[in-house]
Each structure stands twice: as C-alpha cells, then as structure tokens.
Amino acid sequence: QKEVEQNSGPLSVPEGAIASLNCTYSDRGSQSFFWYRQYSGKSPELIMFIYSNGDKEDGRFTAQLNKASQYVSLLIRDSQPSDSATYLCAVPGLSFGAGTTVTVRA
Amino acid sequence: NAGVMQNPRHLVRRRGQEARLRCSPMKGHSHVYWYRQLPEEGLKFMVYLQKENIIDESGMPKERFSAEFPKEGPSILRIQQVVRGDSAAYFCASSPQGANNYGYTFGSGTRLTVV
Numbered sequence: 001q002k003e004v005e006q007n008s009g010p011l012s013v014p015e016g017a018i019a020s021l022n023c024t025y026s027d028r029g030s031q032s033f034f035w036y037r038q039y040s041g042k043s044p045e046l047i048m049f050i051y052s053n054g055d056k057e058d059g060r061f062t063a064q065l066n067k068a069s070q071y072v073s074l075l076i077r078d079s080q081p082s083d084s085a086t087y088l089c090a091v092p093g094l095s096f097g098a099g100t101t102v103t104v105r106a
Numbered sequence: 107n108a109g110v111m112q113n114p115r116h117l118v119r120r121r122g123q124e125a126r127l128r129c130s131p132m133k134g135h136s137h138v139y140w141y142r143q144l145p146e147e148g149l150k151f152m153v154y155l156q157k158e159n160i161i162d163e164s165g166m167p168k169e170r171f172s173a174e175f176p177k178e179g180p181s182i183l184r185i186q187q188v189v190r191g192d193s194a195a196y197f198c199a200s201s202p203q204g205a206n207n208y209g210y211t212f213g214s215g216t217r218l219t220v221v
Contacts, residue, residue, distance in 0.1 A: 046211070090209075
C-alpha cells in the first residue's frame with residue numbers, strides 16, 4: 001500500500017487568512033495527486049488535482065506539487081468559514097492521507 | 107447522470123448478523139473502490155474491483171468481509187457476523203478508468219451501526 005502522510009492538525013485560521021496544508025507520499029512513481037474536502041458527516045468531494053510540478057490555481061485554491069521532494073500542498077487563500085472541513089490528500093493506488101481538519105474562525 | 111449511489115444510507119445490525127452494503131457506480135464507470143472510515147479517522151482502503159474481478163483486496167480483513175461486482179447490478183460489500191468494531195461509515199467510489207489519471211467520485215456512504 002502506497003503511503004501518504006499529511007501534516008498534523010487541526011489547523012485553525014482566522015477568516016481571510018491563508019490556510020496551508022501539506023502532504024508527502026512514498027511512491028516516487030506516483031503521477032497524479034488529488035485533494036478532497038470532507039464536511040463532517042458527508043462524503044469526500046474532489047476539489048483539486050495536479051499532475052505536473054509547480055502550481056495549479058483554481059479560484060481561492062492553489063495546489064503545489066514537488067515531485068523531487070515528494071510533497072504536494074494545498075493553499076486556501078482568503079479563507080472563509082465555509083472552508084471549515086477536513087482536507088484529504090490522495091495519490092493513485094488508492095491511498096488517502098488521514099486528513100487535516102481546518103477551522104476558519106469568523 | 108446520477109452520481110454514485112449507495113444504499114442503505116443507514117444500517118443497524120445486531121452483533122452476529124450480516125450486513126450487505128450496495129454501491130452503483132456512476133454511469134460509464136467500471137471501477138469501484140470501497141473505503142471504511144471510523145469516527146474521527148481517515149479513509150482506509152478496503153478493496154478495488156472491476157466488473158467480475160477483484161483487482162486489489164489488500165485492505166480488506168481476511169475474515170468475515172467479502173466484496174463482489176457482478177456483470178449486472180451493483181457492487182456488494184458483505185460483512186458476516188458483524189461485531190461492534192465494524193461500526194463505521196463505508197464509502198464507495200467509482201472512476202471511469204484506473205486510478206492513475208482520474209479522481210474518484212464518492213457516494214454518500216452507508217453508516218453501519220452494530221448494536
């Protein structure tokens with residue numbers, strides 16, 4: 001089983017701040033990476049995926065991939081209370097990180 | 107185009123009974139994955155299936171658990187002789203091809219409670 005590690009949480013940020021989430025993976029051959037958001041009691045939903053080194057931006061979300069260092073991160077800019085959720089990093093091979101719970105304080 | 111459909115949404119079983127969880131993938135998706143999520147924990151992979159084939163069951167307990175994805179009909183996760191430790195949310199996800207290039211679409215999950 002391919003391993004995925006996420007930085008420990010929970011993470012609490014004030015409204016309007018940047019939330020930064022990190023994830024490392026063990027399989028150097030992994031080609032694509034996904035970030036899922038899971039609200040309490042709900043199922044995970046895909047919010048970002050990234051295949052290439054560098055940054056990928058989608059609205060207030062930016063995914064960053066560094067294959068040499070085997071890490072992928074997610075930045076949430078201008079955090080809103082509605083961003084409060086658990087964020088899961090996933091790599092092909094069906095491995096998910098344990099998740100980082102983000103709380104945005106109004 | 108309906109999403110991934112799981113039923114039942116909630117299932118209560120007494121210890122020793124059998125639990126059957128069903129998952130219908132999105133239309134056009136032939137790959138199905140089952141995950142278990144214990145309270146306050148992350149998603150744990152259980153099994154990966156294609157039609158009539160189990161591709162990877164490395165995350166599934168060797169005893170009491172089985173899964174199938176028949177040529178016709180939904181995928182079934184079966185738990186025999188349930189115990190209290192089986193209480194969890196079970197999520198099914200599907201993708202059109204292998205996991206390498208596509209994310210997964212999740213169903214709403216089945217919350218199993220063993221009393």
